[in-house]
Amino acid sequence: MLEIFFTVLRRDLLLVIRRRSDLFTTLVFFVITVSLFPLGIGPEMDTLRLIAPGVVWVAALLASMLALERLFAADFADGTLEQLLLTPQPLSLLVLGKILAHWMVTGLPLVLMAPILGLQYDLSAEALGMLMLTLLLGTPALSLIGAIGAALTLGLRGGGVLVALLVLPLFVPVLIFGAGAVEATVSGLGAEGHLSLLGAMLVLALLLGPLASAMALRVSME
């Protein structure tokens, strides 16, 4: 049964490797958004250091939201999704494979890029490590929650904006604890509590996200 999971994962990754431009658009959006904030706020390092965790996290949240549209759209357009729905294996497992592949392509680059952006904001090494760790825990949760919205809005007019409306309120807890953990590290409070809750959210999203997405896909495709 796990075979189908790895098959889907391998297929989706292969598709992305064949068309590498997809890989960079989300990342470039993330970098540009984060770089815009100092231009809007001013170059004072003290202010920037203060807002850095929030800015990087909000940018990561928007970037992964924008990437959601691509999660099912291509497969929906060429009819692959219909075939996937017909397989005897559990659809939620298939969806989980797709989400993991999607995260590795859009979420993981954000995690790896974050410390460089953090340097622009003069964050300490400790805070940079924490930023990476929270993004590593948080972005998969964002992809899992976002997949529900992507599945619900499949093939609707104005799908992109609608996804934002559906998914952003649900992202709020992840944002709070992700940015909160970095902030707690900066102010020397310790971030264990934040990290535990972030981990708990990831587990919950891992449990319910694929199920809800699979159900939403069936609704959207019937």
Add this chain to the structure above:
Amino acid sequence: MSSRLINWFKFSSPVAFYPLAGRLGAWSGWIAAILIVVGLYMSFFVAPTDYKQGEGYRIIYVHVPAAWMSMFIYVVMAGWAGMGLVFNTRLSSMMASALAPTGALFAFLSLWTGAFWGKPMWGAWWVWDARLTSALILFFLYLGFMALQASIDEPRRADRAGAILALVGVVNVPIIYYSVQWWNTLHQGATIKMGGGASMDPVMLWTMLIMTFGFWAYAIAVAMIRVQAIILERERNTTWVTELVKAGGKA
């Protein structure tokens, strides 16, 4: 009445429910009008002035019931939507769609009155207080539900997609509420707490309860009228609707 068994499933059919919805809507409308008039009179003229907050506190007679209703309606809406998803009953999903605008209205009303209350009490129209923030996010959840249903043309898909979203939302509401609360206590010191453990004057409590039941009746009345409209819209190709129109709209 007691010896007769009512077949409740009869009313799960839109045809049977339509006249009942009309009657329920009319009755609740009258109850709502009476209770809200009485409640407003009591809140303006009978309830005593608060010794700390002065006359400005009277807005809570609208604010608190509206906030309660906005939360309660979301749960009821998700319940109907879930029932529609599980049992595939059309009417349950119609009820969910009928409740959403009323819930959003109450959420907006609670935010608006909250701003009016906050200006004299806190000195600001908006404070990033945990309750305000979670009410705002609840309002966004309602908007998402309505936007999703509005953008799907096929009623069956709209019902089911909305149901999944409402159920995901209802799982998330407590998580959002507690995370916002924790975020708030971390970021700023204790904001002004309402009440502070002091017991309420009984007149104040009664006024609040009357207003709450008034809003409740209003929500039922409006939902029933809206569900009638949804039934007519979706069943417009059936014979019973045609006959209803011929008979001049009287069921």
